Amino acid sequence: MDFKDKIDINNLPQHIAVIMDGNGRWAKKKGNQRIFGHKNGVKAVRDTVEGAAELGVKYLTLYAFSTENWNRPKQEVDALMSLLIATINSETDTLIKNNVRLLTIGDIDGLPKNVSKNLNELIDQTAKNTGLSLVLALNYSARWEIVNAVKEIIAENERTPINVENIDNEFFEKYLNTKNIPDPDLLIRTSGEFRISNFLIWQIAYSELYFTEVLWPDFRRKDLYEAIMDYQQRERRFGMISEQIKNNN
Numbered sequence: 001m002d003f004k005d006k007i008d009i010n011n012l013p014q015h016i017a018v019i020m021d022g023n024g025r026w027a028k029k030k031g032n033q034r035i036f037g038h039k040n041g042v043k044a045v046r047d048t049v050e051g052a053a054e055l056g057v058k059y060l061t062l063y064a065f066s067t068e069n070w071n072r073p074k075q076e077v078d079a080l081m082s083l084l085i086a087t088i089n090s091e092t093d094t095l096i097k098n099n100v101r102l103l104t105i106g107d108i109d110g111l112p113k114n115v116s117k118n119l120n121e122l123i124d125q126t127a128k129n130t131g132l133s134l135v136l137a138l139n140y141s142a143r144w145e146i147v148n149a150v151k152e153i154i155a156e157n158e159r160t161p162i163n164v165e166n167i168d169n170e171f172f173e174k175y176l177n178t179k180n181i182p183d184p185d186l187l188i189r190t191s192g193e194f195r196i197s198n199f200l201i202w203q204i205a206y207s208e209l210y211f212t213e214v215l216w217p218d219f220r221r222k223d224l225y226e227a228i229m230d231y232q233q234r235e236r237r238f239g240m241i242s243e244q245i246k247n248n249n
């Protein structure tokens, strides 16, 4: 069933974040190597990006490689890095054509040189695009990001002392990789795992969470629509009570 027509375009999540999980299990179920799952995961990325862009979602963040993923067998890590370069190259024209702006979060300098170089080129090429902002989380973990923010604040304080009174949420957020990106309204995790795995822990403080059993290589825009429909049934109260929310609408 296609839910697209049932989506309320005036109540879209402006930022959707996705923990793309289940590639390895998908491949194993088919009697294949894990990397076969990663390769098929690219199709899911393409369809989800297109689906989000077409609806008019402003930001889509995809968790593609965590700092903890370096602990996987070297063969898998190497294959993921090669796949990343191949995907950047094969998708460049489509991203440009679809007016998508590419951004990254994570320690990009800590990726192999050829990966960071390719990424930075594509970021430059798409910088002026005004459609969907596609944020790739690469060599990313939320704890790394928060510790990194603290380091930057201390370094800045050594140059120009910071008034402690001025430190609040808004101040702190300027030192996160996601500065200028609104917090996710909706966080999706595929593959039936109910955990966050070190993703955006600061930013998802008030996100709506959606978990699906679908393994990432099988995820398509219809699954995105389902998640958005589910999101649109929810009442986001931000600590208030229902009557206050209803009165504001």
Ligand code: IPE
Residues within 6 Å of the ligand: 020, 021, 022, 023, 024, 025, 026, 064, 065, 066, 069, 080, 191, 216
């Ligand atoms: C997600 O799929 C992709 C990455 C983490 C790079 P997995 O590779 O984690 O697949 P499962 O969870 O082992 O099935």
Ligand code: IPE
Residues within 6 Å of the ligand: 019, 020, 021, 022, 063, 064, 065, 066, 069, 193, 195, 197
């Ligand atoms: C989270 O998936 C990271 C990405 C999707 C890139 P993992 O498969 O690495 O998470 P855990 O290890 O099962 O928590």
Ligand code: MG
Residues within 6 Å of the ligand: 021, 022, 023
């Ligand atoms: Mg996994």
